[in-house]
Amino acid sequence: MEEQNKKILLVEDDPNFGTVLKDYLMMNDYDVVHAKNGMEGFEKFKKDDYDLCILDVMMPYKDGFTLAKEIREKNTDVPIIFLTAKAMKEDVLKGYKVGADDYLNKPFDSEVLLMKIKAIMQRKATDSVADSKQFEFKIGRFDLNSKLRFLKFDGGDPSKLSPKENELLRLLALHENDLMPRELALTKIWRDDNYFTSRSMDVYIAKLRKYLKPDPNVEILNIHGEGFRLVINNKSE
Amino acid sequence: MEEQNKKILLVEDDPNFGTVLKDYLMMNDYDVVHAKNGMEGFEKFKKDDYDLCILDVMMPYKDGFTLAKEIREKNTDVPIIFLTAKAMKEDVLKGYKVGADDYLNKPFDSEVLLMKIKAIMQRKATDSVADSKQFEFKIGRFDLNSKLRFLKFDGGDPSKLSPKENELLRLLALHENDLMPRELALTKIWRDDNYFTSRSMDVYIAKLRKYLKPDPNVEILNIHGEGFRLVINNKSE
């Protein structure tokens, strides 16, 4: 299972410096999107979710503070680090007023920047687990807890599911009694759609069928060339 | 409810500068306790709860970093700001490794310090309040006192826990019966997430399991690739 790298938006108009910094950050396992000016920076910010923004203060057309204010209107939480050439007190204060998390004077030591980034990410590492996502499903006589990755039959002893088993069953459950397109699972879970991932998915379907066997009213049907369907029959009728 | 002023521990050996800074902060509605050296600083820290620590790095007998480490053993969350006369890169890195929240070079502008304090306080205010002030836990037949680092079995003789053992068990208890993500413990307790800290954590899990063995209804389960789960079975029902 692949760890998701943290995503950084870097807005810096100096092409040389920007590229060097971007490469340095990427070498340290961050995903970096580099925007060359404030305008572009805001566009990119709106299009994606970022874990951190690094903004140059002095930029043509739209300076870092203005950009920060726009960003804050959309998102009150993203950490922001300002880069500035001169250490003007007014600038520093202005930065903190806009909600800066930190401040760096150019030229700065790249290692120091790395430490600051780490420190900020750690602060944000709050228990984000309590996501409002949906983690619990009733599947016939089964209970799927998708967060703890277990499947209980009739409230008995739970079987542990592997990450892939869990994700796949969850996707099926989300489309209960409806088509769950093959392609959807492949792009969402396997992040790639080719012959091998497709076969891998079939293997997991087989595993899930085994798990679900105890309840004859639950089954995973194939829709040839389309995908799968988790059907739950209601005896009562 | 009445608005309680934020409490700041200021550790600064220069009596003139210290007093001026203390007065300035108090004028800005902070409660400030001023310690004249590292020793005294630690004593005062143990005696009370603070919202922020401002530590001078260069002090006789016990420097700011050492003090910070001691403080961190008692409390992983208090924000710490370092003050330093010289801007040595090694010092800055050292500071962040100990878990600094910010760093200021003397002489600095007092307004800038104020802004940093405000920014940090704001951050803490929005950070999950949930895990803030909970120090006592019932874990099956065990009682964990996380402040004194004691673990009692059936009210008997308490075992003394090391700081890491204690923090880890506390985090697990906070997420009782639920997932405690690996990453969370690593960033909150180890302040770094890499192969070695991760292995170190596994070692501590093994230690905790040993402690908890006397009660068969308490166990720490692993969720492969995700984290751990402290389960407490209620046999009584």
Add this chain to the structure above:
DNA sequence: TTCTTTTGTTAATGTATGGTTAAACCTAAT
């Protein structure tokens, strides 16, 4: 039908992660 493609299923393989113990290391206190 016959041929081709898609799916079902099981087993083998390789890699990543976790469990556990002991030794090494570090640092504060003696």
Add this chain to the structure above:
DNA sequence: ATTAGGTTTAACCATACATTAACAAAAGAA
């Protein structure tokens, strides 16, 4: 300097997971 407590690193083993291969069976197309 020595020691003791705490933490990290190393080593070795066990388990969990995902992928791939292999072959059988179904479904659809010709």
